[in-house]
Amino acid sequence: xxxxxxxxxxxxxxxxxxxxxxxxxxxxxxxxxxxxxxxxxxxxxxxxxxxxxxxxxxxxxxxxxxxxxxxxxxxxxxxxxxxxxxxxxxxxxxxxxxxxxx
Numbered sequence: 001x002x003x004x005x006x007x008x009x010x011x012x013x014x015x016x017x018x019x020x021x022x023x024x025x026x027x028x029x030x031x032x033x034x035x036x037x038x039x040x041x042x043x044x045x046x047x048x049x050x051x052x053x054x055x056x057x058x059x060x061x062x063x064x065x066x067x068x069x070x071x072x073x074x075x076x077x078x079x080x081x082x083x084x085x086x087x088x089x090x091x092x093x094x095x096x097x098x099x100x101x102x
Contacts, residue, residue: 029089034069034097042067069095076102 034042043063049056064071070093072084079100088096 031085031088031093032095034095036099039069039097064097067095068093069097071097071099073099073101076100 043060045051045056045059049059051060060071063069070084070088070091072087074080079098079102081098084096084098
């Protein structure tokens with residue numbers, strides 16, 4: 001059994017594109033998937049702060065805590081969206097921000 005059997009194909013495709021909430025797992029948990037553009041707007045880094053700078057990373061971690069967002073990042077060859085959903089559910093997150101690092 002694959003992890004994606006918890007979602008129907010439409011839910012999976014919407015979630016991959018950051019366009020939907022997904023009811024996932026047992027018991028069912030609703031997890032909203034951030035798109036990159038939505039997350040960037042929400043994080044709203046100050047001018048001059050680079051995304052991967054020490055300050056940027058600290059602000060990102062704070063944002064994840066404040067918004068109850070689970071971050072999942074992996075290189076393309078290891079990226080597994082279903083695994084990201086499972087980890088977000090296990091973490092009790094309301095939101096998921098999944099990033100293919102390739």
